[in-house]
Amino acid sequence: MAEEKSQASSSKMLTLKASDGVLFEVELNIAKEMKTVQAYIDDCEDIETIPIPNVLGKHLAIVIEYIKKTNEEYDAEFEKQWNMDDLQLLLLAANYLNISGLQECLCKAIAKRIENKSPEYVRKVFNIENDHSPEEEAKLRKEYKWAFEGVDKD
Amino acid sequence: MLIADWSKLPKELLQIISEKLNCEFHELRFRSVCSSWRSSSIPPKNHLLNLPSKFPYPSKNNNNTSTYPIFKRTIFLINPPPNQQQQQTLNPWLIKIGLDSRGRTSLWNPLSRDKQLRLRFQLPHYFDFNQLSLFKLGHEFVIGDFPSVYPNESYSTENSHFMKKVVAYDDTLNSGNDRSCSVLLTIHISGKLAIFRSGDQQWMIMPEMPPNPYTDVCVFNGRPIAVDSAGRTVVVGSDLSLDLVAEAVFGGDTKYLVESDGELLLVDKYSNRVGQFRQFRQFERSDYEQSDLFSFGAVDERDYVIGIERAVRFDVFRLDENDKKWVKLTNLGDRVLFLGKDCAFSVKASNLPMANGNCLIFRDDDYGRDLHSTGLGIDVFCLDKQQILPLSSLPRCSNLFWPPPQWTGLD
Numbered sequence: 001m002a003e004e005k006s007q008a009s010s011s012k013m014l015t016l017k018a019s020d021g022v023l024f025e026v027e028l029n030i031a032k033e034m035k036t037v038q039a040y041i042d043d044c045e046d047i048e049t050i051p052i053p054n055v056l057g058k059h060l061a062i063v064i065e066y067i068k069k070t071n072e073e074y075d076a077e078f079e080k081q082w083n084m085d086d087l088q089l090l091l092l093a094a095n096y097l098n099i100s101g102l103q104e105c106l107c108k109a110i111a112k113r114i115e116n117k118s119p120e121y122v123r124k125v126f127n128i129e130n131d132h133s134p135e136e137e138a139k140l141r142k143e144y145k146w147a148f149e150g151v152d153k154d
Numbered sequence: 155m156l157i158a159d160w161s162k163l164p165k166e167l168l169q170i171i172s173e174k175l176n177c178e179f180h181e182l183r184f185r186s187v188c189s190s191w192r193s194s195s196i197p198p199k200n201h202l203l204n205l206p207s208k209f210p211y212p213s214k215n216n217n218n219t220s221t222y223p224i225f226k227r228t229i230f231l232i233n234p235p236p237n238q239q240q241q242q243t244l245n246p247w248l249i250k251i252g253l254d255s256r257g258r259t260s261l262w263n264p265l266s267r268d269k270q271l272r273l274r275f276q277l278p279h280y281f282d283f284n285q286l287s288l289f290k291l292g293h294e295f296v297i298g299d300f301p302s303v304y305p306n307e308s309y310s311t312e313n314s315h316f317m318k319k320v321v322a323y324d325d326t327l328n329s330g331n332d333r334s335c336s337v338l339l340t341i342h343i344s345g346k347l348a349i350f351r352s353g354d355q356q357w358m359i360m361p362e363m364p365p366n367p368y369t370d371v372c373v374f375n376g377r378p379i380a381v382d383s384a385g386r387t388v389v390v391g392s393d394l395s396l397d398l399v400a401e402a403v404f405g406g407d408t409k410y411l412v413e414s415d416g417e418l419l420l421v422d423k424y425s426n427r428v429g430q431f432r433q434f435r436q437f438e439r440s441d442y443e444q445s446d447l448f449s450f451g452a453v454d455e456r457d458y459v460i461g462i463e464r465a466v467r468f469d470v471f472r473l474d475e476n477d478k479k480w481v482k483l484t485n486l487g488d489r490v491l492f493l494g495k496d497c498a499f500s501v502k503a504s505n506l507p508m509a510n511g512n513c514l515i516f517r518d519d520d521y522g523r524d525l526h527s528t529g530l531g532i533d534v535f536c537l538d539k540q541q542i543l544p545l546s547s548l549p550r551c552s553n554l555f556w557p558p559p560q561w562t563g564l565d
Contacts, residue, residue, distance in 0.1 A: 088163070092163075095167055104170070107170040107174050110171050110174075119186045129188065130187070130188055132188065132189055
């Protein structure tokens with residue numbers, strides 16, 4: 001895929017290469033929202049193709065779209081389209097690429113999805129093993145048993 | 155192909171997620187999932203970021219040095235554990251829970267500031283929240299300790315019953331920095347808005363005098379919103395400018411804001427004055443300047459009159475954001491609105507469960523209330539009949555609040 005070099009630096013294009021080889025042409029100002037990419041550019045000014053080894057093409061496409069479109073409305077609807085697995089991979093991508101707005105948005109979305117669920121449900125959905133040692137488990141039990149105290153004066 | 159391994163999520167991300175949970179109970183569950191999740195979450199106390207733990211009351215008198223602790227209370231709908239549900243349909247329980255001034259977990263009247271009375275069981279009694287289905291309905295912040303129910307009994311002079319609803323939101327101006335900050339918004343007794351930001355020592359009373367006093371504040375989609383007694387609604391910008399959200403509707407005496415099904419509703423309360431009483435020697439302290447009290451209608455600085463008002467009916471409006479107008483709603487459908495002193499929320503009737511929605515559950519102020527009444531003081535306004543009924547006349551509804559359902563083992 002050939003890149004275009006344009007006169008004005010604001011419309012200079014960069015190529016990002018996802019882990020599965022998919023290539024994305026993005027404008028420089030979009031790519032700069034990814035602080036990791038920015039650091040790359042700062043280091044080697046002439047770079048034209050930047051490898052993104054941790055992120056699949058599918059997720060990189062979503063991330064780029066987010067950067068282009070982000071605003072209050074878009075963010076509110078954004079997270080609803082993705083399942084839990086995609087959410088996690090998107091979060092890891094946002095974290096690696098250092099895009100704080102997307103990271104916040106995704107953390108908030110994940111919190112919302114697990115908010116009213118029990119630890120057992122969360123473990124099931126996220127496929128996590130409860131690896132607490134018996135001592136830790138006992139400590140936790142103590143922590144989350146809430147004591148009520150009756151209102152004494154009556 | 156990458157398989158999402160959640161337990162290996164980097165610690166800093168787990169911490170951000172845990173911060174966004176915004177509720178002690180949910181965080182406890184978060185932490186009990188597995189050890190790496192557990193070691194990542196360090197919830198800030200009260201979830202107020204970069205604010206002190208004690209606050210003065212808002213006052214024009216800047217020599218005010220007395221401060222009072224702030225308490226966060228959460229309102230939950232609790233359902234019994236699944237295995238118990240095979241028996242007859244079991245009532246959920248609507249509770250408000252939070253710490254009291256002595257750090258004890260306590261139950262509070264869901265619609266007012268006082269403690270839930272008459273919990274008679276022996277101490278200590280353990281209630282395992284991790285086994286139940288908890289649904290968070292809302293939360294509130296209260297500054298000051300309110301151990302006693304009735305303001306005209308002797309009570310700790312540490313409180314101000316004139317302290318109005320306090321809401322907290324994130325300071326967007328600082329969102330670029332590492333440390334995010336919370337901001338508190340409330341209404342000063344003069345009817346103006348007051349703000350407390352990170353680094354402040356006193357509340358900043360916003361100088362703009364609206365044509366009508368503000369009567370309610372809320373946070374909607376992360377933004378602080380205030381409404382005055384005529385219904386004129388504004389949003390507080392990050393530079394503390396006030397931008398119009400909706401024009402006034404006039405109508406009744408007091409306006410409230412409630413979020414319901416993702417939209418913002420206005421509740422307009424019509425009240426009648428049914429009596430009054432004098433309160434003496436309330437303000438010998440310098441918490442309030444004379445001018446604060448005069449705007450409230452005080453006679454002199456030690457003796458003032460409190461009117462006793464009772465609601466007679468309510469109108470509900472939904473917001474048309476584009477036209478900046480409140481549009482009257484004649485039917486709430488399946489929704490039940492709850493109007494508390496410091497928190498308002500909406501629940502679907504089918505979740506409560508109640509046969510019909512389309513009603514509003516509220517509590518008139520404590521002033522003038524029968525001191526020996528054993529009830530919760532909660533009433534229900536039915537929009538279809540345009541009628542107010544006491545909670546006791548709707549047993550299914552009344553059972554939501556008190557006594558605790560049998561399955562809790564607390565009765």
